[in-house]
């Protein structure tokens with residue numbers, strides 16, 4: 001027997017995550033055997049999480065899809081690529097012929113952060129059009145809020161946290177979802193920088209805080225308003241910033257005058273004393289806020305983030321080292337030339353559904369009806385809200401094509417399933433527009449199992465079959481060069497990136513330090529001209545959530561409890577349950593008062609329901625949860641107990657077509 005050939009390579013985590021880690025990957029005899037962190041990377045510093053590590057197993061697992069599949073009489077038949085591509089191209093062509101290109105729906109999300117994944121849009125533009133999904137399950141409301149306030153959603157460089165006096169983590173599950181921010185929080189604490197956590201769940205991040213504030217789910221806008229009121233009352237606002245750099249302050253003040261601190265105390269469950277303390281913290285500059293995505297997955301989510309931005313602004317924490325309201329970091333993605341990859345200059349017939357209303361629209365659309373659904377880089381039948389409705393919709397469509405590595409709940413409902421490569425079986429550039437501003441290179445390190453192919457290969461082949469192959473006639477290095485065209489002028493090159501494995505994008509460390517904003521007025525806008533031009537309310541509004549509010553008494557009586565469905569610790573959404581030997585039931589976390597009210601003990605079997613669906617599982621009493629609140633972690637496919645999304649509503653947030661996944665009421669009883 002010959003000796004094993006062992007090589008090590010720099011690679012990248014492709015997962016949809018704040019951290020965008022740089023990897024060191026060991027390959028043994030052509031097979032990926034180990035994924036570790038790359039110590040050279042300045043932010044991720046050789047540390048990665050289990051979800052990243054498990055990508056080795058996820059690449060080699062025996063359940064990987066390896067052959068194109070076609071459903072015939074309710075069972076799967078293996079077919080050749082030639083047959084699959086021929087038949088799918090035929091369905092697309094036929095749909096276009098009969099009903100026009102918008103009878104084809106592309107249902108996708110962002111489960112893989114690869115730059116070249118944007119080429120799916122190029123396919124549909126070249127096809128002549130399609131029905132596209134817009135909006136975001138993830139962070140849409142908050143992004144639109146920051147665009148209204150600042151003109152963009154930009155974050156401070158991670159290490160700038162060490163210039164702060166006080167860090168406020170507001171609705172971000174750092175210990176679970178953003179491990180390198182956790183590392184920076186530890187460094188900050190060592191330097192004596194204080195940490196406050198505001199969350200309805202006393203999670204592990206809260207455990208390390210100097211100060212924890214338990215807020216009623218969906219009420220953070222009121223809390224921020226209360227803090228602003230207290231700052232203004234004490235006269236410690238940053239008068240110069242407000243005067244010189246902002247627009248529409250009076251409209252904010254007017255809205256704040258409509259509520260009293262007593263009302264805010266009742267609505268948020270946070271005492272006036274606590275609100276005053278937070279006001280004091282915010283005026284002892286610099287204070288940095290790390291806002292998460294949790295608190296904007298409500299009907300009022302956009303205004304919630306606008307009010308937190310406003311707090312950062314009136315307290316003078318914008319544009320200064322150690323300050324900022326960090327939410328997204330869109331500048332990372334904006335550095336690339338995705339418009340060209342996606343062929344956005346080409347006119348096409350486009351119909352839009354939002355991610356939230358796609359199920360309803362599929363069920364009701366007639367002009368034209370949805371004939372074909374193509375799903376890529378997403379698992380909608382587990383991840384979309386109201387999955388019972390989504391499943392009904394997918395069953396109704398003529399033909400469903402799913403491109404995935406695994407047989408997911410969505411793939412089970414498809415007519416064709418196409419096996420795709422994993423991150424280590426294709427070459428790409430990876431980045432997350434969420435936290436830091438480094439891009440990572442991911443080379444091709446191993447051969448895919450069986451006949452699995454990259455998304456790019458599949459789109460290219462389909463384009464050829466449909467007669468517009470000329471739009472796809474590029475080599476991989478040409479594609480990468482098109483996607484990075486905009487960066488070349490700034491001294492950035494794919495060659496340099498390949499050499500080092502990671503490269504910082506030309507993004508400012510301290511956004512808005514010039515106090516020039518990207519809004520229509522060039523100022524920080526308490527009153528949004530952009531919203532006005534969209535015929536929406538320009539002023540910041542104090543709105544209640546939908547179900548999570550107590551404004552609908554009847555609903556609150558019928559379904560007395562609030563349901564969160566947070567991101568799981570050990571899985572990225574639906575992707576890792578298979579690799580952690582997950583049990584086949586849901587864990588239903590309940591607050592102590594719920595356990596008392598209906599006499600629940602740990603491991604009791606319970607049923608949780610509302611008018612959209614029901615779920616069963618085992619109780620875990622969670623004293624850290626806000627009163628009357630449950631949590632069921634999201635992402636479990638049917639074999640792991642089923643998705644919590646049978647319960648969640650598919651409504652939309654107040655701006656930015658965001659989801660309202662946590663704006664949800666339920667009942668619970670012993671099963």
Ligand SMILES: Nc1nc2c(c(=O)[nH]1)N[C@H]1C(S)=C(S)[C@@H](COP(=O)(O)OP(=O)(O)OC[C@H]3O[C@@H](n4cnc5c(=O)[nH]c(N)nc54)[C@H](O)[C@@H]3O)O[C@H]1N2
Pocket residue numbers: 016017018138170171172173174176177178198199200201203215216217218219220292293294295564565566567568569570571572573662
């Ligand atoms: N382990 C793990 N990490 C992940 C992911 C994963 O699936 N697993 N997914 C990645 C992705 S795609 C994303 S978008 C990010 C999301 O990252 P986060 O924003 O950290 O994650 P969430 O689970 O959405 O919840 C954030 C926090 O919001 C809190 N929250 C809920 N409602 C409210 C509220 O009304 N007010 C306040 N103040 N807080 C509230 C929750 O209790 C939770 O602590 O995580 C990324 N990282």
Ligand SMILES: Nc1nc2c(c(=O)[nH]1)N[C@H]1C(S)=C(S)[C@@H](COP(=O)(O)OP(=O)(O)OC[C@H]3O[C@@H](n4cnc5c(=O)[nH]c(N)nc54)[C@H](O)[C@@H]3O)O[C@H]1N2
Pocket residue numbers: 016109110111112137138139375376377378379380383384385403404405406408420421455565566567572573574575634635644645648661
């Ligand atoms: N109840 C509830 N629901 C939620 C959330 C919540 O907090 N609560 N969070 C929401 C959020 S923040 C997000 S971002 C969404 C995530 O929703 P999704 O992105 O749909 O979820 P994932 O499970 O990450 O991935 C979907 C699929 O993509 C496949 N995949 C991975 N890489 C590739 C690739 O390169 N090509 C192709 N074709 N497929 C690939 C994976 O195998 C997986 O089956 O879920 C949302 N849903």
Ligand code: SF4
Pocket residue numbers: 013014015017018019020021048049050051052053179572
């Ligand atoms: S999932 Fe996030 S934290 Fe984990 S390895 Fe990937 S990028 Fe890093």
Ligand SMILES: [Mo]
Pocket residue numbers: 016137138139
């Ligand atoms: Mo997300």
